[in-house]
């Protein structure tokens with residue numbers, strides 16, 4: 001047993017000075033790890049931290065302001081997944097992620113065109129030149145193509161939210177991606193000193209539960225927009241759990257020498 005670093009707690013291992021029972025086996029704390037492992041963990045934390053920042057920016061880029069009001073709201077989430085009966089996909093994009101791509105006047109003009117029936121003659125006369133000048137730079141080579149009336153017209157229909165195909169794609173990417181992120185982070189975090197070991201287990205499990213709530217709610221929001229609240233809650237819990245684990249790891253890895261004497265959780 002000792003060869004595996006595992007010695008069962010002895011019935012007689014009462015420490016006479018502390019009068020507490022010690023479990024001989026313990027998972028090493030950061031300060032007890034070889035330097036190369038601490039370097040590896042530091043590098044992983046740095047790249048994950050950077051990824052986290054970009055993820056937050058990305059969420060705001062894509063979702064904030066889609067409902068016409070600045071900031072990220074539950075309504076923005078509802079529009080993203082369930083769509084909106086009074087908005088087309090083109091309008092949703094122009095109010096949200098594409099809002100900076102043309103002048104406010106041009107955006108108003110395109111939206112007015114959509115709302116008054118998306119007429120083909122009007123498209124050829126006034127709308128196509130704007131798309132040509134402001135949008136085709138990117139959209140000539142990426143979906144959705146905005147070159148012709150036939151391509152733009154479907155985007156002017158009522159917005160049904162993200163398609164099932166897109167939802168399948170982002171779900172599987174997120175399930176794999178998030179699992180790997182939180183597996184790495186959780187394994188590193190397992191070396192952290194947390195006095196309450198239940199708290200440590202909870203903090204490790206929390207982001208995984210949040211993944212289920214978050215991704216499950218994307219799908220459920222298509223059925224009922226009430227679930228936009230649990231999308232929000234799941235995402236928030238995931239973000240907070242990530243930040244807590246990351247901060248505790250970074251602090252203890254770089255600044256905490258060893259856990260206090262006699263305070264090691266078993």
Ligand code: HEC
Nearest residue numbers: 062089090093097098101102131134135137138139144155
């Ligand atoms: C700098 C490059 C760029 C320019 C310029 C640009 N777009 Fe986009 N557009 C993108 C990217 C990237 C995406 C995908 C972003 C995403 O999924 O959030 C996108 C997505 C879209 C979508 C799809 C949104 C959806 O429902 O999935 C629409 C519609 C759109 N753009 C319209 C426009 C219009 C109209 C213009 C011109 C006023 C424009 N874009 C200009 C890069 C650009």
